[in-house]
Amino acid sequence: MKALDRSVAIALAGLALAAPGFALADARVLVGHFAPFSNDLAATAVDVRINGATALTNVRYGSFTAYIPLAPGAYRLEVLPAGTSTVAISANVTLADNTDYTVLATGGASGQPLALQALVDDNRAPAAGNLKLRVIHAAPFGPNAASTAVSIRTDRGAVVGGLASVPFFAASGYLEIPAGNYDLKVASPDGSRNLIDLAPVDLPAGAVLSVLATGDGVNQRLGFTALPLGALPTETPVDASVSGHWFTPEFSGQGFAFTPKPNENRLLGSWYTYDAQGNKTWYTLDSAGANSGAAATANGGFNSRSAVLTILSSTGGRFLANNPVQTAPVGRVVLNFENCTTAVAEIRLDGQPVRNVPLSNLTPSGACSL
Incomplete structure (x- = not known):
């Protein structure tokens, strides 16, 4: 059982054993309350009646029972606001011998009506x-x-x-x-x-x-x-909120561009910087790259707040020419977003000391809301 007071379960089991028509048998029913009709959890509390007899009391949104044994036959299920005699939703169900069922209270929000949904289970x-x-x-x-x-x-x-x-x-x-x-x-x-x-x-x-x-x-x-x-x-579902051009306040003329791919839970990027001799250079970044780890490769490597991105270096290209390009991993960036405008990048470039660099988003997207 989950999220349902144990005393309620014991009471229901006792009712199933003692009340007429509720004798222990091969039909079993799991009852769940998943109707989000209030933002106050206490206000979602309901009572459940079976054939007019109260079987469950003060059941809140998100609660469900273990399987309850009931005799095969026809039943009237009614859901009432806790402590009242007002029936909010009801349903007639017929239980077959040697069959399991799940009955869910649903709806009650966004214009969807309250309803009892009955499903046959295959255990x-x-x-x-x-x-x-x-x-x-x-x-x-x-x-x-x-x-x-x-x-x-x-x-x-x-x-x-x-x-x-x-x-x-x-x-x-x-x-x-x-x-x-x-x-x-x-x-x-x-x-x-x-x-x-x-x-x-x-x-x-x-x-x-x-x-x-x-x-x-x-x-x-x-x-x-x-x-x-x-x-x-x-x-947190991945969205486009961290996309934009991110500059590094410590280093003039350097920065990153990040683009999330929500459909793949993946973060792509570019890093604009200089090499040790002062020559302009750039790298591509990928949270599903080879240096991001096996798990990141499998799941896209981005959860909207952090990512480990492989640093990829490309060589062989020429300006506006179709020369073959070779791309190889040369390190990784451990990226942590405080929000959609502030982040810290831990840069681990092969052969270079580890640096922690603060980042600030110059061009927050429309999905960015602090």
């Missing part, structure tokens, strides 16, 4: 070394299907499981994937704008998970919840 074990993953879009951040459509992608922008345009409230089938470390995100259908970025997480073999995109971005923040694990850690 059969995956093959050895694998896990099963179902993706559910429960984040009502727009008033209609088109405005809520999202894609599910890796940090480098690849669409996962064909989930390229998923509207609210839609659920994928179960995807069977190898256990391991995953770094996923929710983006616009074309991948150009990141909405929710999952921090890298280890998903264990044998697990059967429903991963929900949650929140509306106004009342409750956008995030991920994995049933039955709980809320998953997220990172």
Whole structure:
């Protein structure tokens, strides 16, 4: 169980065992509250009635139960503001023998109506070394299907499981994937704008998970919840806020230009400087380059606030000529943004001492807001 008072669970289990029509049987139901209808968590509290009997009390947004055993048959589910007799939403469900269900309270924000959504679960074990993953879009951040459509992608922008345009409230089938470390995100259908970025997480073999995109971005923040694990850690979604020309106040006529690629969680750049003899030179920078580390190469290497960029030197070119150019890594820059106008670069150029250089953004983008 996650984020639900243990006494509530015990009470519900007792009700399931004792009340008429609630006898222990093979049907099981997991109930979750993911309707972000208030920015005050206490104000999201609801009670749940099953066939007129109170089964759960004071359940807040983000809470969910363990599986509750119920006898097969027809049930009336009702959700009420906590401590009241006013039914806010209701649904009739018929439970089949030897079947698991997830019932979610959703909507209530951005013009999306409150609703109870019932899903049939498949808890059969995956093959050895694998896990099963179902993706559910429960984040009502727009008033209609088109405005809520999202894609599910890796940090480098690849669409996962064909989930390229998923509207609210839609659920994928179960995807069977190898256990391991995953770094996923929710983006616009074309991948150009990141909405929710999952921090890298280890998903264990044998697990059967429903991963929900949650929140509306106004009342409750956008995030991920994995049933039955709980809320998953997220990172600041990569956007274009740090793009611009950054100068180095300590050194005249030198600086950097940075351009994020949100669809790849990647940061590209150029460094304008001088060599030891005073000759003008420049380098290209890439957070997914060879000197950025194996993890950075896999996930794009940028989380909107820090990056390790490979310094790349190009030789062989000629002015306005199509000469072959050779590019090779010659060091790295460890970059930390305090915000979209102030940063520090730790420069590690091969054969040179390490230098820490403050940077200031001369041309903040329209996405920059302090």
